[in-house]
Amino acid sequence: MGTETATLPQTPSPGETPWLTDAEQCAWRTHLEVNRLLMNQLEKDLQPFGLTINDYEILVNLSESTDQRMRMSDLATATLQSKSRLSHQITRMENSGLVRRESCESDRRGLYAALTESGRETMHKVAPHHVESVRRHFIDLLTPDSLAGLRTALAPVAEHLRGQRGSRA
Template structure:
């Protein structure tokens, strides 16, 4: 029996404070992602599209193996493939085969994709500032980073 199953069987429920913290985290995440996604919609992009464009724009040669891109964006290979197909249709990315591995495929940022990310990024960053960063003090931002790092580290080990 896993630790989670053991604790649930024993009825280890969240305290009132834990419940409030968990729910405010969920609400913050959902509302912020929804707002940022809606703002990107004005450019014909989703938050998932934007994340892919950012990853490709920051990669050497503006390309990534599809498997690495799926890992970086925490998507299944299948879901990413469908996403890339939609983005290919919009001219934002292209697929290229991998010379060293016949089964491997690269997602590559096109010139149109590069121009799009350069145009959209300032607006997206402004939204992140307006709806998150500028609402918190430097001390609060540092606290959030310290608070979330152990959670991120733990979850990365489980992948």
């Protein structure tokens, strides 16, 4: 895996890589494993509904937005997908009747993705099962103090990465 590092001295010479300590490497690898396993499990739990985790994320974004629609470019940003990848996914979801494309009145080139009635019904049906899955595989395994500590620990990372999205640094 490209994210693995060797355990080397922590005080590198100028220009050398500051390798992860054993504790840092353990935390990093645990994070990677939990992320992969949790996303895999949540995806598996959505399969009986014919949805992927990406489908569900799109449905959530649309259901929570004004008029239950979003510009395609904004939806791509919100879901961390390229416009091309999102377009293919929206086409698939359109074919399933969950969403539809709508023209943008103010910009002829712009398009919206909009939640259909079937998409709303799907959300009402699937959301309780998804929340139960999140609880069973994540929330209920942690104490309230652990959850608060996790949020506190991850907030600066999330803030940093959100800032990087526009800069490509």
